[in-house]
Amino acid sequence: MTTEALSPSASRVVEGPRGAKPKRLTISRIGVYAFLVLAALFFLMPLWVMVVTSLKGMPEIQMRNLFAWPSELTFEPWIKAWDTACTGRDCNGLKPGFWNSIKITAVGTFFSIVIAAMNGYALSFWRYKGANILFGLLLFGAFVPYQVVIYPLILGFRQVGLFGTFPAIIIVHVIFGMPILTLLFRNFFVSLPPELFKAARVDGAGFWQIFFQIMLPMSVPITIVAVILQVTGIWNDFLFGTVFAGRENMPMTVQLNNIVQTTTGVREYNVHMAATILTAAVPLAVYFISGKWFVRGIAAGAVKG
Amino acid sequence: MILTAIGVFVVCIIYSFLLSFTSSRLFPSFDFIGFDQYERLWSTQRWLVSVNNLWIFGLLSIGSNMVVGYLLAVFMDQRIRQEDLFRSIFLYPFAMSLVITGLVWRWILDPNYGLQATVRGWGFADFSFAPLVDSNTAIYGLVVAGIWNGVGVSMAIMLAGLRGVDSEIWKAAKIDGIPTWKTYLQIVLPMMRGAILTAFILQCVGVVRVFDLVVAMTQGGPGIATQMPAIFVIQHITDRANVGLGMAAATMMLLPVVLLLGLQQFIQWRANQKRMNS
């Protein structure tokens, strides 16, 4: 099952459909479209609500018109969410969190992918006894509920004096991203024809030389998938951010939650919705830009199984 | 490298497991007290509610995600126009974090200004849809949000699975005069075991870990109606200062994961056996 995701089936999403042949506009065709459109409306509704709410003033929100386009357009909530929303005496909005998240995501993604690629490469040659146990453990690592390891991990970081620092949050993301990413790369390298490696060997190329000159250039597609997976994963993380990042490196999701939970009298839903859109902007952008790659990334995430 | 990572997992898990048999409060202490923490855990109402919630949330959200995901995949497979557009629409919520999912749905389900109030404003004075304010229904509010976030993934994986099915099968079914829906249900579905299992396990992992969604949406309320094991653990290792109990709970959370993996290994092992025998 571990190889399933990278088998051709996963990437075949991009190919044409194979269902029943299209016919003229029959009743069943109308039914198909009706179902899809209704489903699409359900999925779009929250996004619509977020956008219109974020453009309304508070009085209009209290008029109980969840879906209505604002009668008086205002960008005030956006400015407030980004720049001046408060938690306690800090009134800097989401922007420090945004830059923190950018830093954490960039550095965390880079290290986890470099390390996972090397691991996967090395492991792709390891087909001896014990390999099964190792993969079992890797799978296990991809599954472990974080709550089980958090307490000892905090104590561990205390031992090395890194708790609440930038390296700490990077290390946590690298460790927790490792099992799945390693599996991803290992399965990719295994699927390459072994002749490639043998030929290079004959030419006198070393282990690392082969990795950098032959394997790495070939693994661009899988790397893109891994990047998408890690970027969205790290950006959307909440739990590790609250525990390990420390005050100075607080990621955007944590700051978002702080801002939303801090209220002075009434819940400013317009500011909250503007803040959620801002926080979702990066993964959404990754999603829309990467398009079909994103689907592959998810199918690859299925390596977890 | 990878060994380090595995080492961290193994050491941490063993450490947590050991602490669950101690009377540790805020700091770790190795004063072993046997199964006392487990006894207390399973007589704690909040834990029982949490476990129960995990089951309800898990069964409903995984079930719906699988069924609806498959349905959507099948409908998407009908050579429809704008397939890419539809796929984007079904899948985009997955790009959003669970914190955001929780906040959005909390706002939509707000009893005073949200969906309920709006529909009432349209003239349906008796319309009632505010699951989050009632302790009997709040968990279903979470399920709705979970479905919104997760269906797209199942759909994508199963669509990939559908497209992976040999096209000869379709021709054969057509020749035999089997209706399309029957082909999907009785012939194609069993052939997609891999994709289904993948989607299923992916959903399971998400469910055991569910934390962000509840924190953002209900904070475990009303009352303790939407508490989840993950919140129980985090709260007990910090503010409640009862690490022993928290670790006992964490160990219990590990159990379904071990079982699930065991099941998966078993299926794989049996498949291998079969292959060898034939």
Place this chain on the structure above:
Amino acid sequence: MKKFAVVAAMATAFLGSTAVYAADVEVIHWWTSGGEQAAVSVFADEFDALGEDKWVDTAIALGENARAATMQRVLGGDPPGAAQFNPGRQYEELIAAGLLLDLTPLAEAEGWDEIVRPDVIAEPCHIDGKWWCVPVNIHSEAWMWASIPAFKKAGVDLPTSVSDLVAKAPKLQEAGLIPYAQGGESWQLNAAFGGIIIAELGIEQRDQLLRDHNQDIANSPEFTKVFETFRELKKYSDPGSPGRNWNDTTNLVLTDQAGVQIMGDWARGEFGVAGKKPGVDYACLPLDSANPFVTTGGDIFLFFKQDDPAVEAAQLKLASTMISPRVQALFNVAKGSMPVRDDVDMSLADDCMKLGLEILKDPANVVTSANNWLSNDTTGQMQDLIAEFWANDDMPIADAQKRYAEILATAD
């Protein structure tokens, strides 16, 4: 960090101890509502004004979340300079582990033994002759905050007790008002419930229940009455209650949408920020006017040991600032709480605060906060139970009472 400490230490030796170094003191607290922000700003601004040292603000909404953050930082070996707790047993392990800065020399120099009153406020910080924290205020955890216009609109007098409120609630309901506004977080529910316990059982019996874990009282019909009253109140609350913050709930009273909220006197900070006047716009009423009481809850700050002597000096300066008479007056007026010392100019106090201070004068009216006796583990179990009881109308009262008794029986 270590290097800096060494440099700082060398500099100290070089320049003598009077030299001033800028140090940051990070303070974790959960004061995020409007009134609370005004109050915490008094501390921060007064401290910053003293010199180069800076107050670094880490505000986390909701006490349990803020304490959780502090505890995580402690476990990770990176504690903040100072952290807010409720007085009582929440930090007993931190003292035992030797993580806290000993404030005894400062306290002795300033005579805290003499000035902090009543004793029950000093005790949680003054343990075995040593001072481990700074009490900053006295909060009575249970008042009825009533909207005067709301009761006028309903055509009834202000309630004199909780049961009187229940009796008058239907009138408020008929007038289209929320008779009883309750926030949905479990600590709020437990606090309101705790207030009703005192009002119904009286101080003596209540102490035996929560301090001595007296099972007879826990199973008595009088205690059943507390649960019954609480369930009555539920009937008169609104559907927006689940998950609602206390200050958003106060806002309902403040805007005359609701009749009464049972909440600590920190609610007054919200009325103050909104420019509302006691006696005109709102009233603060004891839960039982016949036998008024104040509880001695409140807030304390503890200071974690740091490597850097400059930070330590700044921490002591902050501790001293927090308890100084001028800051006590400004802070407590903004916060709605009572100062921990008597020699404070309270001319700024409003009628509500004066009423509290009046009740406080008679030791027989002073109720010890339950936090002094119960660990957070126990309090947490109570919160879970009371929150469940409130949210679940089908839960039999007898079951709830039995479980309450069991929690007390097994309390550590």
